[in-house]
Amino acid sequence: MDQFIEQIVTGLSIGSILLLVALGLSIIYGSMGIINLAHGEFVMLGAYAAWVFHTYLGLGLLASLVPIFLVVAAFGWVIERYVLSLLNNRPLDTILATWGVGIMLQQAVRLMVGSELRYVQLPPALSDSMSVFGIPVSSYRVFLFVVSIALFGATWLLMNRTTVGMKLRAIIQDRSVAASFGINAKRVYALTFAYGAGLAGLAGALVSPLKSVSPDMGTGYVVDAFMVVVLGGVQSLAGTVASAFILGELSGGIAFLQNDTVAKAIVLLAIVVLIRFRPEGLFTARVRA
Amino acid sequence: MPSHVPHSSGLQRLIAQLAPLLIVCAVVFALPVLLNNDFLLNKVARYLVLGILTVSLGMSWGFGGILNLGQAMSFGLGSYAMAMALKLKTVPVHTGASGLPDFMVWNNVQHLPWFWEPFRSLSFAIAAGLIVPALVAAALGWFMFRGRVTGVYVSIITLATMVVINLVIIDQQSYTGGFNGITDLAQLEIFGVAFDAYGRATYYLVAGCVLLSLLVAFAFTRTKAGLIVQAIRDHESRVRYFGYDVALYQIFVFALSAAIAGLAGMLYTVVMEFASPTFLGVQLSLSVVVWCAVGGRQSLVGAFLGAVLVAGMQGALSESAAFLETWTLVMGALFVLVVLFLPKGLAGLAQVVLRWIVQRRHAAGRGVAQGVGQTEGST
Numbered sequence: 166m167d168q169f170i171e172q173i174v175t176g177l178s179i180g181s182i183l184l185l186v187a188l189g190l191s192i193i194y195g196s197m198g199i200i201n202l203a204h205g206e207f208v209m210l211g212a213y214a215a216w217v218f219h220t221y222l223g224l225g226l227l228a229s230l231v232p233i234f235l236v237v238a239a240f241g242w243v244i245e246r247y248v249l250s251l252l253n254n255r256p257l258d259t260i261l262a263t264w265g266v267g268i269m270l271q272q273a274v275r276l277m278v279g280s281e282l283r284y285v286q287l288p289p290a291l292s293d294s295m296s297v298f299g300i301p302v303s304s305y306r307v308f309l310f311v312v313s314i315a316l317f318g319a320t321w322l323l324m325n326r327t328t329v330g331m332k333l334r335a336i337i338q339d340r341s342v343a344a345s346f347g348i349n350a351k352r353v354y355a356l357t358f359a360y361g362a363g364l365a366g367l368a369g370a371l372v373s374p375l376k377s378v379s380p381d382m383g384t385g386y387v388v389d390a391f392m393v394v395v396l397g398g399v400q401s402l403a404g405t406v407a408s409a410f411i412l413g414e415l416s417g418g419i420a421f422l423q424n425d426t427v428a429k430a431i432v433l434l435a436i437v438v439l440i441r442f443r444p445e446g447l448f449t450a451r452v453r454a
Numbered sequence: 455m456p457s458h459v460p461h462s463s464g465l466q467r468l469i470a471q472l473a474p475l476l477i478v479c480a481v482v483f484a485l486p487v488l489l490n491n492d493f494l495l496n497k498v499a500r501y502l503v504l505g506i507l508t509v510s511l512g513m514s515w516g517f518g519g520i521l522n523l524g525q526a527m528s529f530g531l532g533s534y535a536m537a538m539a540l541k542l543k544t545v546p547v548h549t550g551a552s553g554l555p556d557f558m559v560w561n562n563v564q565h566l567p568w569f570w571e572p573f574r575s576l577s578f579a580i581a582a583g584l585i586v587p588a589l590v591a592a593a594l595g596w597f598m599f600r601g602r603v604t605g606v607y608v609s610i611i612t613l614a615t616m617v618v619i620n621l622v623i624i625d626q627q628s629y630t631g632g633f634n635g636i637t638d639l640a641q642l643e644i645f646g647v648a649f650d651a652y653g654r655a656t657y658y659l660v661a662g663c664v665l666l667s668l669l670v671a672f673a674f675t676r677t678k679a680g681l682i683v684q685a686i687r688d689h690e691s692r693v694r695y696f697g698y699d700v701a702l703y704q705i706f707v708f709a710l711s712a713a714i715a716g717l718a719g720m721l722y723t724v725v726m727e728f729a730s731p732t733f734l735g736v737q738l739s740l741s742v743v744v745w746c747a748v749g750g751r752q753s754l755v756g757a758f759l760g761a762v763l764v765a766g767m768q769g770a771l772s773e774s775a776a777f778l779e780t781w782t783l784v785m786g787a788l789f790v791l792v793v794l795f796l797p798k799g800l801a802g803l804a805q806v807v808l809r810w811i812v813q814r815r816h817a818a819g820r821g822v823a824q825g826v827g828q829t830e831g832s833t
Contacts, residue, residue: 200606251794257521260609261747261793264740268786276779384736388617391610426618426625433618437611441597 170298172421173414178306180413181313182372184406186386187393188316189364191405192324194394196337196357199249199259203267204390205383207362210237211369212378213274216283226288226374233370234363240270241362245355267383275380285373309371316364317406323360324402333357396436474755475672479665483658492652496725497769499660501762503721506667508745508761509754510714513671515743516751517680518707519687523609524616525742528587528712530734532719534623534636535586537729538570539579543640556638561628570629576644583720584713591712592705599701599708604690613736620734635730642724651727660721664758667714671754674710683707741765744789750801760799 190204201207211233218229244266252259291305324330335343336350344350369383376382393412397404412432419428482502489495507529514520541555554566572578594615598608623630631637642649642656649656674680683703685693694700723729732738742761749760764785771781796803 194606198606200610248790248794255797256606257519257609258793258797260521260523260606261743262790264743265786265790265793268789269783272779272783272786276783388614392614395607395610395614424625426621430618430622433614437594437597437615440603440607440611441601443601 167300171300172418174297174300174302175421176414176417177310177410178302178413179417180410181306181310182368182375183389183393183413184313184317184409185309185368185371186365187390187397187405187409188313188320188402189361189368190387190390191394191397191402192320192364193358193361195401196333197354198256199263199358200391201358201361202260202264202387203244203270204263204361204365205385205387206267206270207237207241207365207383208369208372208386209274209378209380209383210240210270211366212285212373212382213278213283213369214366215285215370215373216378219285226285226370227290230367230370233366237366237369238359238363240366242355242359244362245358249358250351250354271380271383280380282377282379284377285370287374305374312371316367317402320364321402329353329356392432392436396439472672475668478755478759479661479668482661482664485661486654486657495654495657496652498766499657499725500722501766501769502660502664503718503725504742504745504765505758505761506664506718506721507715508742508749508757509667509671510711510718511742511746512749512751512754512757513674513714514707514711515746516753516757517675517687518683518704518711520704520708521606521609521743522612522708522711523743524612524614524739525711525715526734526739527612527616527619528591528715529719529722529738530616530620530623530729530731531587531590532583532716533723533729533733534630534719535573535579535583535716536642536720536723537636537639538573539576540639540642540723541636542570542574543576543643544638555631555636557631557634557636558628563628567629576642580720583716585716587716587719588709588713592709595705595708596701599704602701613739616734616739617736620731620736623734624731631729633731635728635732637728639723639727649724651725656724660725663717663721667717668754668758671714674707675754679703679706744785746799747789748792748799750799750804752798753801753805756799756801756804759801 186204186208189207190201193199193201193204214233214236215226215229218224218232219226222229224232244263248262248266249259252262287305291308294301294303295307296302297307322330324333332343332348332353335346335348336353340350368386372386389412393405393409396412397406397408415432415435416425416428419431485498486495489498507525510528511522511525514522514525544555554563555570558566573582594612598611603611624633626632641651647655649659675684682693682698683706686698686700686703690700719733722733745761745764746757747760748764749758750756768781768785771777792799798805
């Protein structure tokens with residue numbers, strides 16, 4: 166029984182990291198139809214930003230979260246404004262453009278700070294472990310879980326309870342009608358992309374103490390995050406959350422029985438089969454043409 | 455000398471379309487005469503193989519509108535099929551009772567696994583190198599295209615599938631050689647001809663396959679099925695309303711492209727003398743997309759040249775590590791610029807320039823009196 170609970174908790178922990186990384190991706194894909202292959206590089210930038218703030222400015226991880234969000238969001242804003250906005254009607258080409266941007270970011274970081282692994286310290290306040298359902302769990306992982314849920318909540322509020330969110334939803338429904346009502350679609354898109362990028366940066370900063378930081382760390386995360394988005398369906402934030410935790414539990418469980426790779430293979434197989442029968446994702450009620 | 459844009463007959467147009475392809479192939483075949491250096495020839499053969507791979511992507515992406523980010527998966531599967539057969543032909547130093555490959559002995563595998571057994575036959579391996587990638591692609595395509603998944607979704611799923619297969623190959627070390635791949639291979643020998651990686655025979659084998667795959671791809675784009683595939687790319691639902699089985703055509707072009715990629719993979723093993731998980735890595739797979747985009751996704755010859763030139767340039771620069779790192783940065787920037795401003799790649803640019811020259815000549819023929827502005831109108 167203890168082992169079972171331990172597995173559940175491990176799955177929740179994996180799921181919360183997946184959610185952190187996938188949230189920004191899901192927003193950008195769901196609202197702009199852009200597959201952002203530079204997402205992994207935004208994650209990487211966030212992790213390096215955490216390292217830079219800690220090493221050169223002596224800031225702790227928690228204190229640097231807000232600046233990291235702003236820095237990576239600024240990157241995202243620039244990229245949307247000067248690259249992606251030129252590709253309005255060519256969704257397939259945005260994949261290529263974002264990938265090219267990703268290569269450049271990765272290589273620029275490699276040239277500037279080298280490809281050695283970097284390490285970020287756990288916040289001292291969260292470095293011990295606590296007991297969850299009688300199972301000892303690292304406090305930091307509990308913290309990640311709480312943060313990922315909080316970020317989801319904030320994003321949901323932003324989309325559904327603010328003017329910017331309302332404008333964005335109007336643009337998603339019909340861009341030209343929205344524009345004729347005086348909504349500046351370009352500005353809203355740029356802000357959305359910046360927000361998604363900022364979330365990726367936060368994700369990178371938050372996972373940096375758990376894994377080492379390297380220029381190519383983003384690639385692994387981004388594929389997992391795509392699976393979350395595919396399973397959850399687009400335009401459904403709740404779907405993203407549910408699928409992140411389902412995938413987390415599945416990977417955790419299968420990895421316990423077999424190993425990590427087998428877990429990934431089985432999860433992918435399940436997703437491919439699922440797509441045949443529910444191409445719109447598990448949690449979307451209907452798709453608009 | 456015709457004074458108007460000629461209304462050429464079908465045959466003339468066919469010849470005009472085939473001309474760049476045949477010229478490029480003639481150059482490929484003539485190269486060993488000019489290049490008397492086996493080491494360099496081996497390198498060129500490598501770029502030619504990557505060119506074939508890029509042509510296969512051009513088929514599914516440029517003509518079918520299916521952006522397969524996992525094209526290297528088919529390439530890798532072909533490469534492993536060839537490597538498995540060549541590995542069993544070696545006379546290994548450290549072997550178990552039944553001539554087990556060395557890495558299996560190191561991993562304490564007692565018997566040759568069942569899926570290795572048929573690879574004792576080279577013809578089986580060559581058939582497998584074509585059919586296995588095609589079948590995997592067809593199965594994946596069945597799930598995706600029957601589910602009417604399109605566009606960016608297809609790209610993510612193909613990418614994810616490749617990543618997972620790559621991980622499985624690395625993970626199953628005792629059966630696949632894991633991270634190191636399959637090394638120390640025997641030479642390929644067909645009908646008594648030995649294909650040494652640095653020999654002329656191998657180069658001509660590769661050159662022959664370049665010609666073959668370019669012709670197959672070209673022929674396909676001109677068949678009815680090829681035209682329907684292009685129609686699906688441009689307007690999927692309209693083709694569906696005409697009563698065509700859209701998914702079937704998509705699956706077909708997807709599988710055919712995978713088979714050609716598998717062929718390229720087999721050749722790559724012969725030229726490189728090993729198979730490695732990096733052959734189905736994200737890096738290579740995305741590079742293929744870059745080459746295809748730079749060369750021109752809707753031109754088979756353009757895609758081929760894009761791969762040979764860009765990969766060749768990268769190879770030439772890779773002598774110095776610092777240069778290579780800057781090169782990657784430049785490459786990324788170049789790629790973004792091509793995507794933004796040259797969606798048809800260099801082939802598209804060549805077309806524009808060619809048309810401009812032709813128009814200029816016609817304008818000159820007609821005389822200045824007719825005015826330069828009118829030349830804009832003729833197409």
